[in-house]
Each structure stands twice: as C-alpha cells, then as structure tokens.
Amino acid sequence: MARDDADGIAAHIAELNDLCAQMEGDLLLSCEDLAGDLPGRAAKRRIYPQLMRHLNTLRNGLRGRVVFYFFTREANAWLRSAYVQSLKHHKKFRSFDGFLGFLNNTDGIWDGILARPRAKLGADFIEIPYQEGGDFSAIRALLEVILGDGATEELDMKDARRNSAPSDEVVELLELLNSSGASLEAIRAAKKSLLTEATPKVEFLDADPSEWPPAKRKPDWLSEDLIPLWSRVEARANWQLQPDLMPPFDCDLSALRRRPMDAPDTFPEGGRNHMENQVKILAYRFRGMPEICYILGLTISYLRRQTGHEEHATFLFQRLWNEEFAVLLGVLPTRWLISTFQTFMDHGVNENQRLIGAAAYFMSNTLKLYEAERALDGLPPGRPYPNVAPATKSGFWGLDRFQVGGTDLMLNSNALLLELAARDDTAGRVVQEFMLRLKKSDTAFSRMDKTRYVNKIEHPQFSNCWSFHIPPDIKE
Incomplete structure (x- = not known):
C-alpha cells in the first residue's frame, strides 16, 4: 500500500x-x-x-x-x-x-x-x-480479545515467539557503528554479528609460525650509509620481562563482542614500556568500542615485543580474526587494520598470511605517507590535481613519471593486492575491508581518477585503467 x-x-x-x-x-x-x-x-x-x-x-x-x-x-x-x-x-x-x-x-x-x-x-x-515485560505475548493478548478472557488457557503457546529487544549495551554499539567510517558492507555484517549468538571457536591452529624474534643477521653487503638504519633493525623486538595480562586461551569472545569497553575518559599516566600501563592506555583508546577490540589491541601489543607470551597472543589474535572479524571490521579505525597487517606479517600462522600482511602493511603505510604530505601542503584531499603532466623535476633519479591517465600503476597495485588477499581468508578479509575503505575515500588513487575524469583524458592503451577498474562515481 x-x-x-x-x-x-x-x-x-x-x-x-x-x-x-x-x-x-x-x-x-x-x-x-x-x-x-x-x-x-x-x-x-x-x-x-x-x-x-x-x-x-x-x-x-x-x-x-x-x-x-x-x-x-x-x-x-x-x-x-x-x-x-x-x-x-x-x-x-x-x-x-x-x-x-x-x-x-x-x-x-x-x-x-x-x-x-x-x-x-x-x-x-x-x-x-x-504490556512491557518478557512474559507478555502479543498473540495471546490478541486471541484473548477475540475469543474472550481465559480462552487461551488450553492452548499450547510455549513456542510462541516473544518480542525481544537488544540490550542497552548492544544498542550503544549499534549507535557506534552508525558513526563508523568502515565500508557499508562491513557495518551491515557487524550489526548482524552483534545481534546473533556465539560463533564457533577456533580450537587449534594448523600453524607454521615465523621465526620470532626475527633474524637480525647483518649482511656482508650492507652499505655503510645504511648502518645507522640497521641499528633500528637490531632494536626491534628485544627481550622484555612482562606479565601475561591477556584473557584465557578459551575465553568467551562472543560475550566480549557485545560489551562496550569501560574506561576513564582521561589519558592514563605512565608510558607504554610496561604492560601494566599499556593495558590502561589500550582501555582508554578503545573505550566505548566492543571489548574484543581492546583484546585485539592487547594481543598486538604483546606481539610487538618478545615476552615469551607469543603463543598465547598469537592464538587469541587468530581467534579474534576467525571468530569475530565481522564486528572488528565494522568498528576498528583504519590505523588498527594497519597494525593488524604488521602482525600478520610478523606472526602469520602460514606463509600466505605473512605475505599478505607484508604487502598490505607497505601499501597502507605508503598511502598514509602520501596523505600526510598532502595535508602538510594544506591541500584538500578530494581536489583534483591542477596539472595532468609532471610540472617539476623528479627528486629521485630514474624513478618513472607519468601523465594522468597514462599509467596502470594504480590499477595493478590494487589488483595485485587483491590477488594476494585471496590466498588466505583470515588475513584476506582484513585487506578487503581496507580496500573498500580506500575505494570510497579521497586519496592519491581517487585524485588520479577524478583528475582524469574531469579533464576527459583518454589514452587508448590505458582506457580501462582506473584505480578499481571502473570510472569513479562523481556527482556532477
């Protein structure tokens, strides 16, 4: 009607x-x-x-x-x-x-x-x-009005569906999702997950763990110009004596999915060197989000270090991304997707996870560098480029330059990353969400597409080489 x-x-x-x-x-x-x-x-x-x-x-x-x-x-x-x-x-x-x-x-x-x-x-x-309350049955009330008081006493209505509503905590998280910058696909899946029952637990990992801490064998061919940088390599993941503050291996993640993180709204004192302080900082960072986000941040914090708790942290990290990926992808800020990529790179349970993590980590951080430079130049992220061909000399000898619309660099970068993502479901889903966010955002990729579109640039060799293989959806 x-x-x-x-x-x-x-x-x-x-x-x-x-x-x-x-x-x-x-x-x-x-x-x-x-x-x-x-x-x-x-x-x-x-x-x-x-x-x-x-x-x-x-x-x-x-x-x-x-x-x-x-x-x-x-x-x-x-x-x-x-x-x-x-x-x-x-x-x-x-x-x-x-x-x-x-x-x-x-x-x-x-x-x-x-x-x-x-x-x-x-x-x-x-x-x-x-009538409000869990015992009220709309079906019984309707039949009582139609048939008369007491007419339903002999009816078997134990299977009659009751009108159930989400808890206040779940409503709070649904509101959070409506403020999320995740893809619409991820937000819908996260809402569905919040409203459903527990997901199957990961009972074991068929793991081929990487070496941890990573090998730090300085090669004979290392240039003296890179020795200062190598000192940073040697400082990564040194041994730390830290307590294990993570929840048990078999904790009920589905319950934590529906529970907003409760924490003070003031940044805690103390640095990140001690896990006793780091848990407070993470609680502050994730306040109001589902508690599984905090647990994820906690596992990542342990896996940045060498503490002897790597098996515990890796198991929980994998459980989270196998069991609770829907809510995580719908809620987590992009910075935590990037942290997840590094963790897959360092602690993936198979070679594909490590490869996917490495590719996505370097791709996302390179993009982060581009967008930081754009902001430092004071330029709006969505504004097309004023030039369609290079207007200055290159600062990097021999690095290719290209005209807008005259390259398949953006398309191939995205296609290869998506190809890698398909090799492992657990890590691949996280990469997909990053790419969906990238597709709808104003970045170097969209600026290239938009500049080509508004200037009606067509190079026959690259006619279909848009960043995501289709022209941008630009409102005239």
Missing part, C-alpha cells in the same frame, strides 16, 4: 476475498506494517500519515465485516523500539535524541494518530494495550 500500486493492491484484495470465500467462520490476517513504515525508515517526519487511507482501502475492498485490532504501546517505549529497528537496518541516526528530533511532535502520539480511526470505525477499531 505504501507504494500506491492500485493494480497490485486490487489484486491482493481479490486474493483475500477468494480466500475468505473458501473458508468458514472468521479469518484473522496479520500485517506488521499495515499502519505504514516505522518512524525513521523513510524520509517522512510524520508518523503513520496514511493509516486511515490503508484502513479504508481494506474496509471498502473486503467483503463482510472487517474489524481492525491495533496494539498501542507506551509512547516512549514504542518510539525507542522503532529507533532500535532503525539502528539495526539503517545508518541514519546515531542517538535516540537525534531520532526524536527528526520526527514531528511526538507528544500524545496515539491520540493524534488514532483520532480518525476511532471516530470513523467505532467498534470495528479495537485497541489492545501492549
């Missing part, structure tokens, strides 16, 4: 009339959205503006007496329920106050919405109070 499809509505009503003619007695029909779209689902600010029209369409089209049963719920509880439904399926609102602010006046909503049905339909419009 909401689509104003007159022919379709007439056809459905004809089917209902045929069904009624084939049956004896009364026919009970249930339609969740008969009143219209839930508030916030569409662009309209009025609540159920077409309710009376829908009721008249059915009353005039169906044969015989038509009685409508309408559940009325305490207004604030009903509006909050509608808000939660919006959070589950849409990204429009980030707070209940914002949801209420979008709607027209919500004071006395039932009196305003139901005034006309009450006046026009009289006894054929019956209101059923909806």
